[in-house]
Amino acid sequence: MTKIDKIVLSYSGGLDTSIILKWLQETYGCEVVTFTADLGQGEELEPARAKAEMSGVKDIRIVDLREEFVSDFVFPMLRANALYEGQYLLGSSIARPLIAKHLVGIAREVGAHAVAHGATGKGNDQVRFELAVNALDPSIKIIAPWRQWNIRSRTQLLEYAEKHHIPVPSDKRGEAPFSIDANLLHTSTEGKILENPAEVAPDHIYQRTVDPVDAPDTPEIITISFERGDPVSVNGKSMTPTALLTELNGLGGRHGIGRLDLVENRFIGMKSRGIYETPGGTILLAAHRGIESITLDRAAAHLKDEIMPRYAELIYNGFWFAPEREMLQALIDQSQTFVSGEVTLRLYKGSASVVSRTSPCSLYSADLVTFEESAIAYDHHDAEGFIRLNGLRLRSWAARNGR
Numbered sequence: 001m002t003k004i005d006k007i008v009l010s011y012s013g014g015l016d017t018s019i020i021l022k023w024l025q026e027t028y029g030c031e032v033v034t035f036t037a038d039l040g041q042g043e044e045l046e047p048a049r050a051k052a053e054m055s056g057v058k059d060i061r062i063v064d065l066r067e068e069f070v071s072d073f074v075f076p077m078l079r080a081n082a083l084y085e086g087q088y089l090l091g092s093s094i095a096r097p098l099i100a101k102h103l104v105g106i107a108r109e110v111g112a113h114a115v116a117h118g119a120t121g122k123g124n125d126q127v128r129f130e131l132a133v134n135a136l137d138p139s140i141k142i143i144a145p146w147r148q149w150n151i152r153s154r155t156q157l158l159e160y161a162e163k164h165h166i167p168v169p170s171d172k173r174g175e176a177p178f179s180i181d182a183n184l185l186h187t188s189t190e191g192k193i194l195e196n197p198a199e200v201a202p203d204h205i206y207q208r209t210v211d212p213v214d215a216p217d218t219p220e221i222i223t224i225s226f227e228r229g230d231p232v233s234v235n236g237k238s239m240t241p242t243a244l245l246t247e248l249n250g251l252g253g254r255h256g257i258g259r260l261d262l263v264e265n266r267f268i269g270m271k272s273r274g275i276y277e278t279p280g281g282t283i284l285l286a287a288h289r290g291i292e293s294i295t296l297d298r299a300a301a302h303l304k305d306e307i308m309p310r311y312a313e314l315i316y317n318g319f320w321f322a323p324e325r326e327m328l329q330a331l332i333d334q335s336q337t338f339v340s341g342e343v344t345l346r347l348y349k350g351s352a353s354v355v356s357r358t359s360p361c362s363l364y365s366a367d368l369v370t371f372e373e374s375a376i377a378y379d380h381h382d383a384e385g386f387i388r389l390n391g392l393r394l395r396s397w398a399a400r401n402g403r
Contacts, residue, residue: 004028004030004113004114004141005030005031005111005112005113006030006031006032006033006110006111006112006113006114007024007028007030007031007032007033007112007114007115007116007143008032008033008034008035008103008106008107008110008112008114008115008116009021009024009032009033009034009035009115009116009117010035010037010099010103010115010116010117010118010129011034011035011036011048011052011118012036012048012118013036013045013047013048013049013051013052015157015161015168015169016118016157017118018051018055018161018166018167019151019157019160019161019164019166020116020118020145021034021052021055021057022055022160022164022166023145023149023160024116024143024145025055025056026164027149028143031058031059032057032116033057033059033060033061033106033110033112034048034052034057034059034060034061035061035063035102035103035106036048036049036060036061036062036063037063037065037095037098037099037102038062038063038064038065038066039065039066039069039095039098039099039183039184040066040069040183040184040185040242040246041182041183041184042182043182045062046062048062049062051167054167055166059110061106063102065098065102066184066242067240067241067242068098069095069098069183069184069185070184070185070241070242070244070245071241072098073094073095073097073098073320074094074184074185074241074245074281075230075231075241076329076332076333077090077094077315078230078281078284078285078288079229079230079288079332079333079335079336079339080304080307080308080311080312080328080329080332081285081288081289081292081304081305081308082308082311082312082315083285083308083309083312084264084312084313084315084316085262085264085265086309087260087262088260088262088264088276088316089185089186089260089276089278089281089282089285090312090315090316091181091183091185091186091187091188091276091278091281092124092125092181092183092186092188093124093128093315093316093318094185094315094320095183095185096125096128096129096132096318096320097128097132097318097320097321099129100128100129100132100133100136101132101136103115103117103129103133104132104133104136104137104140107137107140108137112140113139113140113141114140114141114142114143115133115140115141115142115143116142116143116144116145117129117130117142117143117144118145118146119144119146120146121144121146121147122268122270123266123268124266124267124268124316124317124318126144126146126147127267127268127317127318128317128318128320129142129318130142130144130318131317131318131319131321131322132318132320132321135321135322136321177191177192178190178191178192178194178205179191182207184242184245184246184249185245185278185280185281186258186276186277186278186281187207187208187276187277188274188275188276188277189205189207189274189275190272190273190274190275194273194274194275195273196273197263197273201261201275205275206259206275206277207277208249208253208258208277208279209252209253209256209257209258209259209277209279210253210254210255210256211256212255212256212257212259212349212350213256213349214256215254215255215256215348215349215350216254216255216348219346219347219348220251220254220255220346220347220348221344221345221346221347221355222234222235222251222283222344222345222347223235223236223342223343223344223345224248224283224284224287224342224343224345225341225342226287226288226291226339226340226341226342226343227340228336228337228338228339228340229288229333229335229336229339230336231244231284231287231288232244234247234248245280245281245284246280247280248279248280248283248284249279249280250279251279251280251283251347252279252280252282252283252347252352253277253279254347255347255348255349255350255352256349256350257279257282257283257347257350257351257352258276258277258278258279258280258281258282258283259275259276259277259350260275260276260277260278261273261275262274262275262276267316267317267318282352283345283347283352286345286352286353286354287343287345287352287354288339288343289354290343290345290354290357291339291340291341291342291343291357291359292304292339293357294341294357294358294359294362294363294364295338295339295340295341295359295361295362295363296335296338296339296363297363300335304332304335307328307331307332310328311325311328311329311332314328338359338361339361340359340360340361341357341358341359341360341361341362342357342358342359343356343357344356344357
């Protein structure tokens, strides 16, 4: 085994990473630095510090990354209207490159030659973390305990914890809990009953949204302002990216917006079923498409829609720091130059519907589309030549086929 003097561990303080921390200390006999990212998951993070201290960790990093997460990762992704497989707003996927970025940064700062994560060998996150580290610093060794140790079951995990006096909360000792990932953009839930896609997800799984059936019977009208493709205010109040997404999460959750029950195709080759809640992101997606509808040229808008699935797949598969994602991002960001204005939406019973949109950069012309007499010269006869030229190949094709 290559000698490693120091490791930076992506650490949540949960059962898995608490055991991984001890395993790293035992296996490599070196100092372990813990890094816990605050991405707005809504959990108290100080217990993670206390657990790390109990394990003898001297260098404990708990870093507030909420503003960076929303402004530098979530908003650029939303400019693309990104949806994986047409539905998933990529809440887990978009967080991983940010965590990896800071893992690498801390490793460089403390002189560590290795980083470690707690992702399992069956999931997408192992790929996302490691591809990001490869792109940011290929000299750093990556340790993935779930692919290296001999622990193969939850029972063995608990036995290891007991042997090494690692505290295990009573609610973690019985049946395996749901696997939950949360950040400011979303909450995802997997495992247990959800592993059978034929089973209806129980109501208690949902944490951020009310059942649309139980949402208010009166619609709520809100207005979101955009500048160059990014939201900057809600109902006339300017906000930071974090505050804005938090506000929309509250509004969307109250109206049951952003629920998704999805069977998706993991990058590593298997299908998985998850319950996602992305209330604020769902509202922003509808609003962003609304402002783009009057500010983007037709061909530009259609090109964006063509590349969006590829862009979303790159994020899902872990290629945020890859050159092709950066190239697509440059194209997407260029398209947002004039995507500014206001969008008004109706929030009601699980839906966020655009009801009006206005922009100083609008390409919409009432004079051109009106059925009444127009102030702009438009000769209806021009359409005849347009249609005839576009029909030329169809007439040739039909003649050949004997139609």
